[in-house]
Amino acid sequence: MTYLFGLIGYPIKHSLSPWIHTQFMEKTNITGSYEIFEIDLNTDFKQAIAELRERNINGFNITVPYKEKIISELDSLDDQAKRIGAVNTVLNYKGQLIGYNTDGLGYVKSLEMAYPKIKTTDIKILLLGAGGAARGIYNGLKGSGYLNIDIANRTIEKAEEIKKTFTKGETKVMSLQAAEQVLDQYDLIVQTTSVGMKPNVAEEIVNLNKLKPNVIVSDIVYQPIMTQFLKSAQEKGAQIHTGHTMLLYQAQLAFNIWTETQVDVGNMDKKLEKILEG
Ligand code: ATR
Numbered sequence: 001m002t003y004l005f006g007l008i009g010y011p012i013k014h015s016l017s018p019w020i021h022t023q024f025m026e027k028t029n030i031t032g033s034y035e036i037f038e039i040d041l042n043t044d045f046k047q048a049i050a051e052l053r054e055r056n057i058n059g060f061n062i063t064v065p066y067k068e069k070i071i072s073e074l075d076s077l078d079d080q081a082k083r084i085g086a087v088n089t090v091l092n093y094k095g096q097l098i099g100y101n102t103d104g105l106g107y108v109k110s111l112e113m114a115y116p117k118i119k120t121t122d123i124k125i126l127l128l129g130a131g132g133a134a135r136g137i138y139n140g141l142k143g144s145g146y147l148n149i150d151i152a153n154r155t156i157e158k159a160e161e162i163k164k165t166f167t168k169g170e171t172k173v174m175s176l177q178a179a180e181q182v183l184d185q186y187d188l189i190v191q192t193t194s195v196g197m198k199p200n201v202a203e204e205i206v207n208l209n210k211l212k213p214n215v216i217v218s219d220i221v222y223q224p225i226m227t228q229f230l231k232s233a234q235e236k237g238a239q240i241h242t243g244h245t246m247l248l249y250q251a252q253l254a255f256n257i258w259t260e261t262q263v264d265v266g267n268m269d270k271k272l273e274k275i276l277e278g
Contacts, residue, residue: 003032004055005258008048008070009063012038016272017061020251023271024263032058039066049073049097059091059258061251067132074099083165084139086132089254100257103133104140106250107220111188113249113265114241115216118188125149126179126186128205129193130158133220135165137192142166150186152179152206176206183210189233191219196227204229211236219243225276244272 003025007017013036021034037060039048049070052060062070067086071077074087075096081087087099112119125146127134130153141149147169151159159173174182183189183206195205201224208217208229217233222243230240248265255263 001031003030003058003259004035005032006035006037006052006057006060007063008037008039008052008060009066010038010040012036012063015063016247016275017063017251019275020248020268020272021255023268024251024255027266028259028261028263030259030261041065045069046073053092053095053097057092059089059254061254062088062090071099073097080104080139080143084132084136085165086136088136088250089257091257100254101136101139102250102253102257103246104136104138105144106140106248106253107137107190107246108140108144108146109249109253110245111216111218111241114245115239118216121187123148123187124185125188125190126183127151128176128179128189128191129153129195130155130162131193134192135162137190137220138162139166142169150174152176180206180210183208183215184212186212186215188216188218191217191221191227191229194221196229197221198223202228204232208232208236208238211238213237214239216241220246222247222276225273244276245269248272 007015018034025032070087077099081099081101084101087101088103089100091098130151150172152174153159154176163171191205196203215238217238218241219227219230220243221227225242225244234240248268252265
């Protein structure tokens with residue numbers, strides 16, 4: 001069989017997903033293509049999804065700004081997507097479009113691949129930011145058994161909203177300024193916003209002056225891979241976790257949903273690094 005996969009979003013012309021999924025297909029001897037379906041803001045969204053159904057697409061990814069908007073076009077949602085309230089992966093199962101969210105679990109997998117010991121320790125985690133990405137990561141981490149997660153955000157109410165999505169375990173909510181004073185309580189600090197992304201590469205969401213020895217500092221921004229936030233963390237002796245690996249593992253989980261095939265990421269992180277660094 002020949003698969004048809006794709007990505008919807010706007011703007012997505014420079015997306016790395018076609019490269020990632022083409023590599024996965026080559027690695028697993030699966031025949032197919034992964035196409036870019038850019039849907040601009042003036043296009044009839046319902047109609048665009050109906051056309052994907054008509055083309056019998058096997059599965060597709062969704063990125064900004066449609067991760068929430070897609071939900072009303074789907075036939076059902078899995079539990080993780082329901083809890084997060086956003087979908088990044090759709091499976092066409094015998095004509096039924098089912099929504100999933102692999103962003104959060106992709107993040108957890110990328111972290112555990114880089115730091116395997118983290119799984120066996122009872123760590124205290126701080127998320128910086130409370131947008132869609134934070135929501136996915138919060139639910140991915142809690143669902144994977146990391147129950148001690150606090151959230152700091154510029155707008156406290158948004159962090160309170162995320163806290164309500166998962167009742168098991170503890171979650172304290174605070175401002176970014178308050179977080180700066182207590183950073184040394186955390187074993188893992190995750191930067192989940194777009195602060196520091198190109199072209200605003202000098203920006204850092206908080207000051208990392210107070211860090212616990214051996215802390216892991218993680219940034220989901222991957223353009224650039226070494227954000228100023230990660231550079232500062234490294235200068236202060238922290239271990240770091242870079243954002244491009246999350247991209248690979250959310251794709252790996254999506255590929256598994258579509259093809260029921262496990263694919264090994266192998267050295268794709270290194271290749272992706274080269275592509276991103278030009
Ligand atoms: P995404 O889906 O990429 O997570 P989002 O839902 O728009 O995007 O969320 C953006 C997050 O980045 C929010 O936590 C936002 O803080 P607010 O909730 O206060 O808006 C945060 N953010 C964006 N720009 C920021 C900045 N300059 N300083 C601090 N936080 C910022």
